[in-house]
Amino acid sequence: MDSQFLDLLAQKYDTEEKVITEIINLEAISNLPKGTEHFVSDLHGEFQAFQHVLRNGSGTVKEKIRALFGEVWTDQEINDFAALVYYPEEKIRLVKGDLCNKQALKRWYRQTIEHMLKLISYASSKYTRSKLRKALPEQFVYIVEELLYKTDSTNNKDPYYEEIYRQVISLGLADKLIIGLAYTTQRLVVDHLHVVGDIYDRGPDPDKIMDTLINYHSVDIQWGNHDVLWIGAYAGSLVCLANIIRICARYDNLNIIEDAYGINLRPLLNLAEKYYDDNPAFRPKLQQGHTVSEQEILQITKIHQAIAMIQFKLEIPIIKRRPYFNMSERLLLEQIDYENNEIKIRGKIYPLENTCFITVNPQQPEQLLEEEQQVLEKLLFSVQHSEKLARHMNFLMKKGSLYLKYNGNLLIHGCIPLDEEGNMEAMRIEDKTYSGRQLLDVFEYYLRYAFAHPEETDDLATDMVWYIWTGECSSLFGKREMTTFERYFIQDKETHKERKNPYYYLREHEEICRKILLEFGLNPDHGHIINGHTPVREIRGENPVKANGKMVVIDGGFSKAYQSTTGIAGYTLLYNSFGMQLVAHQKFNSREDVLCNGTDVLSVKRLVDKEVERKLVRETNVGEKLQQKISNLKNLLEYRYMK
Numbered sequence: 001m002d003s004q005f006l007d008l009l010a011q012k013y014d015t016e017e018k019v020i021t022e023i024i025n026l027e028a029i030s031n032l033p034k035g036t037e038h039f040v041s042d043l044h045g046e047f048q049a050f051q052h053v054l055r056n057g058s059g060t061v062k063e064k065i066r067a068l069f070g071e072v073w074t075d076q077e078i079n080d081f082a083a084l085v086y087y088p089e090e091k092i093r094l095v096k097g098d099l100c101n102k103q104a105l106k107r108w109y110r111q112t113i114e115h116m117l118k119l120i121s122y123a124s125s126k127y128t129r130s131k132l133r134k135a136l137p138e139q140f141v142y143i144v145e146e147l148l149y150k151t152d153s154t155n156n157k158d159p160y161y162e163e164i165y166r167q168v169i170s171l172g173l174a175d176k177l178i179i180g181l182a183y184t185t186q187r188l189v190v191d192h193l194h195v196v197g198d199i200y201d202r203g204p205d206p207d208k209i210m211d212t213l214i215n216y217h218s219v220d221i222q223w224g225n226h227d228v229l230w231i232g233a234y235a236g237s238l239v240c241l242a243n244i245i246r247i248c249a250r251y252d253n254l255n256i257i258e259d260a261y262g263i264n265l266r267p268l269l270n271l272a273e274k275y276y277d278d279n280p281a282f283r284p285k286l287q288q289g290h291t292v293s294e295q296e297i298l299q300i301t302k303i304h305q306a307i308a309m310i311q312f313k314l315e316i317p318i319i320k321r322r323p324y325f326n327m328s329e330r331l332l333l334e335q336i337d338y339e340n341n342e343i344k345i346r347g348k349i350y351p352l353e354n355t356c357f358i359t360v361n362p363q364q365p366e367q368l369l370e371e372e373q374q375v376l377e378k379l380l381f382s383v384q385h386s387e388k389l390a391r392h393m394n395f396l397m398k399k400g401s402l403y404l405k406y407n408g409n410l411l412i413h414g415c416i417p418l419d420e421e422g423n424m425e426a427m428r429i430e431d432k433t434y435s436g437r438q439l440l441d442v443f444e445y446y447l448r449y450a451f452a453h454p455e456e457t458d459d460l461a462t463d464m465v466w467y468i469w470t471g472e473c474s475s476l477f478g479k480r481e482m483t484t485f486e487r488y489f490i491q492d493k494e495t496h497k498e499r500k501n502p503y504y505y506l507r508e509h510e511e512i513c514r515k516i517l518l519e520f521g522l523n524p525d526h527g528h529i530i531n532g533h534t535p536v537r538e539i540r541g542e543n544p545v546k547a548n549g550k551m552v553v554i555d556g557g558f559s560k561a562y563q564s565t566t567g568i569a570g571y572t573l574l575y576n577s578f579g580m581q582l583v584a585h586q587k588f589n590s591r592e593d594v595l596c597n598g599t600d601v602l603s604v605k606r607l608v609d610k611e612v613e614r615k616l617v618r619e620t621n622v623g624e625k626l627q628q629k630i631s632n633l634k635n636l637l638e639y640r641y642m643k
């Protein structure tokens with residue numbers, strides 16, 4: 001072992017006792033049950049519903065309350081206490097409104113603090129004291145520990161403990177303490193969160209989700225195709241930029257761009273006002289309960305057309321300079337007969353409707369108007385100079401990856417591109433061919449390169465980010481073509497279909513999943529593939545657990561826009577020391593509903609896999625790191641202290 005490294009280590013562990021204590025500590029931690037992993041996906045800007053799932057730990061909080069108090073409490077009491085743990089600030093306000101005299105409130109405080117402490121003690125039973133300490137509200141660590149670790153069997157200290165309660169309440173600290181303890185509980189029930197892609201697009205508050213994730217104690221992200229689109233825009237891809245604005249316009253979410261990220265849309269609006277009019281194909285999909293004036297709808301409709309046309313133009317030069325993207329069929333503006341308003345797709349002629357080609361030069365359809373060019377420059381400048389977007393995109397890069405191997409499982413938003421025979425599908429990039437894990441690694445390499453070079457807007461890396469959004473071999477898109485143009489302008493629904501990669505039917509088979517796990521160096525006997533991306537249609541009897549349990553698909557649709565197809569409001573997955581459980585969530589109405597009526601999103605759990613023996617930290621990714629550390633410390637012991 002490198003003596004320099006050991007000398008460095010010796011600075012921290014500068015006595016034999018310190019080394020030995022740390023070894024004992026790490027060995028002991030390795031023998032604790034593994035922490036709970038929580039998997040969510042396809043959040044699509046639905047901050048409220050996501051927050052609820054996060055705060056209730058996909059039902060884990062209530063499960064713990066029920067286990068502790070279920071025999072003595074009514075359902076109503078359980079619901080009330082659960083609501084307090086989820087939304088402590090609001091619930092305390094409601095309780096105070098209900099309890100009219102001070103004495104009653106004091107009694108409530110006294111009982112509630114005790115109940116919270118019981119819950120915390122139960123929820124932290126598989127963690128070290130040090131880990132619990134880190135999760136406690138900082139200003140109350142001392143008193144909470146006193147109350148938690150009461151060891152006095154003689155009752156000599158009872159008055160002492162009572163006095164702590166009394167002081168907290170009379171000094172007016174009870175609210176703060178209860179709120180702090182509620183958040184501690186939320187934090188304890190989930191050790192680590194995986195977001196399996198698609199934080200952005202369709203719903204109203206992706207920025208709030210990002211802020212929540214940034215403040216979360218332990219998280220990783222597997223990028224979704226929509227997240228990559230936002231990364232692409234920030235990294236300088238104009239076509240990705242056009243796409244994010246188009247999608248925001250389509251879902252009546254332009255305030256994400258303008259208000260949340262402070263990107264000035266005025267130049268685009270001016271252009272849109274000049275060239276476009278009302279158009280039924282471009283009217284925004286309105287959010288439920290969101291009232292928008294006719295004038296605003298008209299404005300959005302115009303912006304939607306302006307940016308969609310810019311997008312279609314921008315696609316052309318990329319397709320032409322990257323022949324191996326194999327997208328020549330997507331040169332649609334070149335297939336249009338502008339006089340007869342028709343288009344030829346795969347040899348068939350279709351009439352066009354709701355067209356808005358006023359800025360297109362039929363001889364050179366990729367040509368941008370001078371004004372369009374200027375608008376794009378201003379938008380890109382604005383995007384790349386939004387402080388908040390920079391913070392969010394940097395976090396996505398830091399915590400994110402295209403796929404993740406974690407505790408023996410493979411987490412990926414979309415798919416592993418396969419051919420019909422189930423072989424890893426190959427893609428040529430420049431003069432090399434890649435497939436399987438190598439292909440995904442190359443995609444990720446380009447994406448990181450593009451992000452590191454935001455000043456380059458048409459190099460291969462930047463184009464590749466757009467390919468990951470929409471290309472036929474992309475592991476995040478997983479379809480053969482994106483038929484956006486057809487859905488706007490062609491009636492015939494046949495043209496709207498997007499053929500899926502064979503992966504999506506082959507993943508039903510256990511052998512295929514085993515093969516993929518092997519390709520990624522994982523043990524197929526123990527590993528699972530965890531996917532998001534495609535809504536599981538429970539209504540039609542689709543099972544999210546496939547391939548004899550090797551494959552779990554957790555996109556049930558937080559996205560409101562998709563709930564009618566799925567019939568539920570999303571799946572999440574829990575993986576604790578006893579095994580893996582899938583949780584199906586019912587539609588989330590509102591936080592008020594939880595607070596006032598005690599209604600919680602009904603969650604139904606289904607066992608995916610059961611551990612034969614309780615899984616310990618030692619057998620996890622974290623455990624591996626601990627073992628490495630132990631081995632370093634043992635080397636230090638020998639090198640420094642046992643000569």
Ligand SMILES: O=P(O)(O)OC[C@H]1O[C@](O)(COP(=O)(O)O)[C@@H](O)[C@@H]1O
Nearest residue numbers: 198225226250479482483484498533
């Ligand atoms: O529902 P919309 O807004 O028309 O978007 C449809 C587009 O979204 C996609 O489904 C991709 O989004 P998802 O990752 O959410 O599936 C494309 O395949 C499709 O073209």
Ligand SMILES: [Mn+2]
Nearest residue numbers: 198224225533
């Ligand atoms: Mn997706």
